[in-house]
Amino acid sequence: MTEGYVAINWNEVEDAIDKATWEKLTEQFWLDTRIPLSNDLDDWRKMTEEEHYLVGHVFGGLTLLDTLQSQDGMASLKRSVRTQHEEAVLNNIEFMESVHAKSYSSIFETLNTPAEIDEIFSWTNTNDFLQYKAQRINQIYQTGDDLQKKVASVFLETFLFYSGFYTPLWYLGHNKLNNVAEIIKLILRDESVHGTYIGYKFQLGFNELTEDQQSEMKMWMYDLLLDLYNNEEQYTKHLYDGIGWTESVLTFLRYNANKALMNLGQDPLFPDGAEDVNPIVMNGISTTTSNHDFFSQVGNGYRLGQVEVMEDGDYNIGLD
Secondary structure, eight states, rough: OOOOOOOTTTSSSSSSHHHHHHHHHHHTTOOGGOGGGGHHHHHHHHHHHHHHHHHHHHHHHHHHHHIIIIIIIHHHHHHHOOSSSHHHHHHHHHHHHHHHHHHHHHHHHHHHHHHHHHHHHHHHTTHHHHHHHHHHHHHHHHOOOOHHHHHHHIIIIIITHHHHHHHHHHHHTTTOHHHHHHHHHHHHHHHHHHHHHHHHHHHHTTTTOOOHHHHHHHHHHHHHHHHHHHHHHHHHHHHTTTTTTTHHHHHHHHHHHHHHHHTTTTTOOOOGGGSSOOOOHHHHHOOOOOOTTTTGGGGOOOOOOOOOOOEEEEEEEEOO
């Protein structure tokens, strides 16, 4: 008799981190449709055309990267799972990356005209620096080995997103676009768990390598990070030179590049720490959400889980 199909049994979990991550991700489930983005229109009308351009295009870039994660990233990681429960967690992450990508369209629909939305997506799909990082990561998803794919995923989620996250966090720190920032904080909360979890799975495999293999992997990893950073530097200048934020954004990027390496169990590369990051942006990260009663319209009074205050030490939420 051939071997039968194996049902997933959550009462017998091989790796407790799988269960802990599943529970954390499901507890913090959210949808963009529950956040009153139209409440930000007053702020939006007072902003300059240059600010409108920046906000629209950083969110266009984030849409592309979340699309990559949902369409190719998690599918590539699912080919090398250690447990059935890990695949279930990756299924959850894959869906939430689609929610993230859709959330930006909700922001566009609220703030932008149809012509502006068309221009944003045209720019997103043709910008050389944005396309380079998407294609560089996707190349690894398609042709890299199992550990390289995990590195690419962590670099994307804990590093490359942050050139876009800087903008809404800056406005949040200035008490503007608070509902847009609410979505970004929910996405940040998700990405913190995603990066920590996939980094943990990387470390399990990395620790099984020989010393020579580990050295080779480290060299590849740091070379990739420097390549991505060099491109990100040009992308950041392209977006932020006009508004004068470039150097501050690059500091934020280097700080988060170090966070990505730490998720992978590696030593930081850059000297930048939390104390070097624009305190307004760090304050934006550390502020609790408004905790809107998202479900009151349907009468059940259920509140979405509140985003916790995030200090520097738990900026990437750990999985104990």
